[in-house]
Amino acid sequence: MGAGVQFGSGDPSSHHAPGLLRPEVHCERFDLWSGEMKQVKIGMVGLGFIASGHASCYRNDCRVRIAAAAETDPEKRRSFASRFTVDSYVSDWKDLVKDPSIDVIDITAPNFLHAQIAREALRQGKAVIVEKPLALTLQEAEGVMEELEKRSLTTLYAENRLFAPVFRKAKELLASGSLGQPLILRVNELGSGPTHSGWFWDRSKTGGGALMDLGIHGLCMAEWLLEQPIVAVQALAAAIRWEQAKEQDIEETVTTIARFRTGAIGQFICSWGIQGGLDIRAELFGTTGTLYIDQSKTINGIQVYQSEAAGGAFGGKAPREDTNEPRPHQASQTGWSYPPVDEWTVKGHSGELRHFVDCFLEGRNTESPLQRGYRVLEVVQKIYEAVRSRSEVEVPEASYGKW
Incomplete structure (x- = not known):
């Protein structure tokens, strides 16, 4: 087999x-x-x-x-x-x-x-x-x-973004021609920092910060959704909120401007610095239509407010002490929370x-073999190069579509 x-x-x-x-x-x-x-x-x-x-x-x-x-x-x-x-x-x-x-x-x-x-x-x-x-x-x-x-x-x-129902529906709509030719794609991959494990702060074990942890998702999804490669990138990075990011010289926030083969423009923002759980959104503007995707506040229509930290189904990513079950990404310790009904399904x-x-x-x-992982890593490395050089960097197309 x-x-x-x-x-x-x-x-x-x-x-x-x-x-x-x-x-x-x-x-x-x-x-x-x-x-x-x-x-x-x-x-x-x-x-x-x-x-x-x-x-x-x-x-x-x-x-x-x-x-x-x-x-x-x-x-x-x-x-x-x-x-x-x-x-x-x-x-x-x-x-x-x-x-x-x-x-x-x-x-x-x-x-x-x-x-x-x-x-x-x-x-x-x-x-x-x-x-x-x-x-x-x-x-x-x-x-x-x-x-x-x-x-x-x-x-x-x-x-997983490639298999999330909302992104697959978006791809279907784009393929139908109802949105026209893509002009602008904006993607948010925002969170409050890696809380799964301490090794996330160690560049030698992660390869990078928020870009390798969060931004890599949106970049891979974008080339899959538009069915065309990113050919050039510009980027800025910063480490402001977390001392661990400053000490390890890893990026906490990155904004990338990308150009696709047809001339469409992409804006990708990823961060470990925001409050309120993950914020995963995408907006696609075409010549004849517009599409919005929100995998955050409207992920399944549930909104919960907590004035104090509580157990149960809400509160961060760390395992709950009572069950050892991982908490939903969308949950926060206090304030507004947006826990998905079935995270593993809606996230893909x-x-x-x-x-x-x-x-x-x-x-x-x-449809997502290991070659796709190589391709998005190539894009990520070019973004790091753009951050260091503070200039536009071309992204080779050779690895795109080699699956």
């Missing part, structure tokens, strides 16, 4: 329409004991915040089984085991990657491990899922691409993982 994938075939028949994802799988339709359906055996590496999201999605897909998980922290293993069914645990991810019974390696480890684990997993012939970023540097990413080119495997660069995580399983079982590649 997962073999025989042809990269960059350009055959539209091999992909579903841009606005559509297959419906959720209903487990009662399958008899797991009759041999009519093979369960995909997932090996998860890293059991932090986003791993809980992936596991929540897998729990709703009877075609998937978390066969093993690798995590060095015993407390994280204990917490994960209290919430999810996992066949076995190991402390060394290398043991997991070499296990012949594992079909897929799902990399939800800290950023600095992504490329190393992905390279070895591909070398072992595993299908691979990688959370952003693909690597810390282009040199690291090139090592992953070299391994990938040696074999045909199903891979997923897990950019469920859709991307269901799409991956579809592709793996059918022996084809995803």
Whole structure:
């Protein structure tokens, strides 16, 4: 399974329409004991915040089984085991990657491990899922691409924006011609700082600050939505609010102006410095129409105000002490909060993982393979170059569309 994938075939028949994802799988339709359906055996590496999201999605897909998980922290293993069914645990991810019974390696480890684990997993012939970023540097990413080119495997660069229902609907509308030719795209990826783990403040482990953490989402989504590459960028960066950002010389806020191949202009703002939970919005202005997307205050119509910090479903990103469940991104400790009813679905995580399983079982590649991760990392590195040089920097087009 997962073999025989042809990269960059350009055959539209091999992909579903841009606005559509297959419906959720209903487990009662399958008899797991009759041999009519093979369960995909997932090996998860890293059991932090986003791993809980992936596991929540897998729990709703009877075609998937978390066969093993690798995590060095015993407390994280204990917490994960209290919430999810996992066949076995190991402390060394290398043991997991070499296990012949594992079909897929799902990399939800800290950023600095992504490329190393992905390279070895591909070398072992595993299908691979990688959370952003693909690597810390282009040199690291090139090592992953070299391994990938040696074999045909199903891979997923897990950019959830591409599978969020609102962004897929936006792509469908743009493709229909109802908005005309794109003129301006504005994207906000704003938050109050990384609270998942302390390593987010360490450039040697993250590769950067708010741009690598938040801005990378909007950049990847933009090229996918407009179906054209960014060809030039200008950018400014600052570190104002957080002392950790100043001490580590990482960007807390970045504003990027980008030019697309057709001349359309993009404005991308990302920050760790705002209050009130994540602010994820996009606005597209075309020659015959305008489109607004809000994955923040109107994400599903619920607004809650708290004068004091409380538990339950609200309040930051850290695990709640009572359940160890991660809190919604949209929630704040006090003030207004916008908790999603089903964060993993509305943000696109469920859709991307269901799409991956579809592709793996059918022996084809995803619409967001690892090559897409390489491409957006190239754009990000050019933005850093523009910040340093304080000038417009051209972005090569060669890596665009190589999937």
